Amino acid sequence: MTVAMETLLTDLVALCREAGEAIIEVSAGRLDTRQKSDDSPVTAADLAAHHVLMKGLPDIGDAQWPILSEESAAIPWSQRRSWSTYWLVDPLDGTKEFIRGSDQYTVNVALIDRQLPVLGVIEKPRSGEVWVGQPGRGAWYQASAGAPWQALAVSQSDPLRLVVSRFHRGPRTQRLIDALPGAQVEQLGSSLKCCRIAEGRADLYPRFGPTSEWDTAAAQAIVEGAGGALVDIHHWQPLRYNTREELLNPPFVACASLNGSWRQAWEG
Numbered sequence: 001m002t003v004a005m006e007t008l009l010t011d012l013v014a015l016c017r018e019a020g021e022a023i024i025e026v027s028a029g030r031l032d033t034r035q036k037s038d039d040s041p042v043t044a045a046d047l048a049a050h051h052v053l054m055k056g057l058p059d060i061g062d063a064q065w066p067i068l069s070e071e072s073a074a075i076p077w078s079q080r081r082s083w084s085t086y087w088l089v090d091p092l093d094g095t096k097e098f099i100r101g102s103d104q105y106t107v108n109v110a111l112i113d114r115q116l117p118v119l120g121v122i123e124k125p126r127s128g129e130v131w132v133g134q135p136g137r138g139a140w141y142q143a144s145a146g147a148p149w150q151a152l153a154v155s156q157s158d159p160l161r162l163v164v165s166r167f168h169r170g171p172r173t174q175r176l177i178d179a180l181p182g183a184q185v186e187q188l189g190s191s192l193k194c195c196r197i198a199e200g201r202a203d204l205y206p207r208f209g210p211t212s213e214w215d216t217a218a219a220q221a222i223v224e225g226a227g228g229a230l231v232d233i234h235h236w237q238p239l240r241y242n243t244r245e246e247l248l249n250p251p252f253v254a255c256a257s258l259n260g261s262w263r264q265a266w267e268g
Contacts, residue, residue: 005119005134008061012109012121013130015056017145019049019107020125023092045098046071049091049107057087061111068242070214077245085113088241090214093122094190096167103127104166104189110217115240120221122191131195133218133225139198154228154256155200159183163193163202168209176206179265194219194254198226204262205254213239213247223254230254233266 026045050071057067062085068075069089087109092098094105103126111119122131131152133139139152159182164173166187177185188196194216196202216239220230224238231238232250239252255262 009119009121009132011060012119013123013132013142015053015060016107016109016121016123016130017128018056019052019091020123020128022048022052023098023105023107023125027098042071043092043095043099046092046095050089053089053091053107053109057089057109065111068214070212073212073214073247080242083112083242085111086242088112088117088214088217090191090212090218093215094192097189102189104192106190106192108191108214108218110214110221112217112241115243116238117217117221117224117241120218120225122195122218122222124192131198131222133198133222135221135224137225139222139225141199152198152222152226153200154197154223154226156203156256156260158261160204160260160262161202162186163188163196163205165189165193165207165209168207170209172208173206176262176266180262191215191219194223194230197228197254197256198222200226200256203256203260206266207253208233208251211249211252213241213249216249216252217241219254228254228256229258231258 023045026048050069065085065087066083067087090108092105093108097104107123109121110117120133128144130142140149141152142149160180161184163186166189193205220239223230232252239249
């Protein structure tokens, strides 16, 4: 890792922790929630974290890098299509988990270059845990601020270990689970499902339901950095970003290995 990248990463982790602290501060008071146009919830905590990141990111790396955040996503394609390098941000991933009082929500920030994530940071506000990844370079975990960094690597197991969404476990996911006898299944919120894979504690996360690009970018960088993959299920290629006006992802799978024992059941 170059000195410049190490400095950028240190500053980015500190900023994500600051955004997490803003979420915790809001959670101590009255929780106001409204529905966005896509019927997903947004709270004052989402906006508080958004403001922290929008203020701090221009001071990290190249100040010319634009920012696309879930809470300011109405940037026209005519403007976005010229972006080569930019920040892709989900200030509070797992808002439904946050609203129900769970700790399974995160702050997600990714650096996208030429349509692929080259750096990702995920911070879990309630615990202070942080996951970081750079595809082709590695992935690391920090249990709390100041704790030593630990290298991450995927691992495969038998029986298979699946992680699935608590709120989006549809019939296609259930059919896959049924086709994998003996598979262990854990329900988790937010991008923590991908963190499980990067840690070597899960093998497979299938997602057939809708997600947006800010939901996956940081997680993809971490999974890939740990040696795994996050690919669309139509072409089995890594998800790409900012390739069209729509910001929805195709169905995808995050996994420890694309050649895992689950593949035959998936394609059957």
